[in-house]
Amino acid sequence: MVTEVIKSIISALLPLCILSCNNWDILFCLYTGRLLVTNLRIIWHSLALPRVNLSVGYNCIINITTRTANSKLRGQTEALYILTKSNNTRFEFIFTNVVPGSPRLFTSVIAVHRAYETSKMYRDLKLRGALIQNKQLRLLPQEQVYDKINGVWNLSSDQGNLGTFFITNVRIVWHANMNESFNVSIPYLQIRSIRIRDSKFGLALVIESSQQTGGYVLGFKIDPMDKLQDAVKEINSLHKVYSANPIFGVEYEMEEKPQPLEELTVEQPPDDVEIEPDEHTDAFTAYFADGNKQHDREPVFSEELGLAIEKLKDGFTLQGLWEVMG
Structure with missing residues (x-):
């Protein structure tokens, strides 16, 4: 299984304070800390007590918004409200920035979360999606097609369906030739195993998805045998490369980047100061x-x-x- 790779997009190392948290299960109150925003989650930890921390994956967020809140530190101020759900339990976290003059921090958090929500095709198994246009795969950003195999049978039904197979650096896509809306997109992130197994149609390529996606077992018939073996070898190779360096599809750039230290450093000219002796002693x-x-x-x-x-x-x-x- 692909391990999580944290690739920091925003390093918002600004002190923040959790005002309160919905008292359904846990409660943090008035802890000043640091908020980190990555392409997969939001991480907060207390500056005084690092063991007091919080990690919120974007997939757990139900709603995220900003509105006015009453802070004991700053009074009426803008706050970030994050409503989450985990194991059928809901949590609400409220953050406010204790450093004035940083209005873009909360908007950046919302923008990164939006980028995560609009890039689920990189990470989620999709059935019957808008994947094909004019017999061609609709590519995602950073996606490249490595192979296209015609005459591939989908063995999901008793009679099978003839279609086309696309192998990319991000996922595997199959669609029926007679009905392009009958398709499936399987990202490498959700693939549990890839192997050749015997079926009632003969040897077939079998892809098992992770439990998070329902544990699907999808079979594809590719003839002849050497073509099937080449496809399995290629998919395993691309899956291994992807596992070493996953592409999650979450891309975001700060509109205003801080200037590097070298640009902010100014040489101080020597002071033309002459010290004159003073008759009065200090x-x-x-x-x-x-x-x-x-x-x-x-x-x-x-x-x-x-x-x-x-x-x-x-x-x-x-x-x-x-x-x-x-």
């Missing part, structure tokens, strides 16, 4: 400069004060100290 500077002494200096009698004081450092006078203090 008493506070003298005090701090003498803060690391190992022991007190010897006491002496001050005629000005009429009492014994610690001997002053060379170059300092009581009169000078009094003038600075004044």
Whole structure:
């Protein structure tokens, strides 16, 4: 099975705060943290307690919107509301940005989620979809056709249906020649196994889909035998390549990209400053400069004060100290 590959599209490392969460099951309140947006999910974690975190896959999101909310940190502010569902349980998460001047963050989250929703053909098994136009496969972005095999029988019914097989870098597509709407699209992401098995029609290519798609077992009859073996070898090879570097179809680019550090760095010209000696001594500077002494200096009698004081450092006078203090 293809493992999840997180390919960060937006690294929105801005402090956010979960105001509240619907009290159906869990509750996060007023945690300041960091929100990460990838092509597959939204990740949030607390800055103070990293173990307090949240991962929301886009497939679990029922609705996502922005509206005004009351925040204890910022008062009336725009908030991101995410309604989700997992294992027949619904959760609602509310985020608000505690850093002003970042209005595009929430719109970017919504845009990435929309890109995920409109690219399900990359990830979901599809039956009877709008896949064929003028006898040609309607290609997805980044999709390439590697092979087209005519005369392939679909063994889903007792009599079989004659059609055409497309093998691409993303999926396998079959459609009936007599009825193009009778078709199936099987993305490599949902393929559990590919092998040759015996059937009542003879040896056939059998593709088993994952349990998430219903665990379909689809059979295809390809003649002659060497053509069948070549097709199985090619599909297994492309499936292996896809598993190493999946194409999920979620593409998004920030309209405003932050400038690189090199462009923001400005050389500071040397300051044309001349330090002139000052006749007035800074008493506070003298005090701090003498803060690391190992022991007190010897006491002496001050005629000005009429009492014994610690001997002053060379170059300092009581009169000078009094003038600075004044």
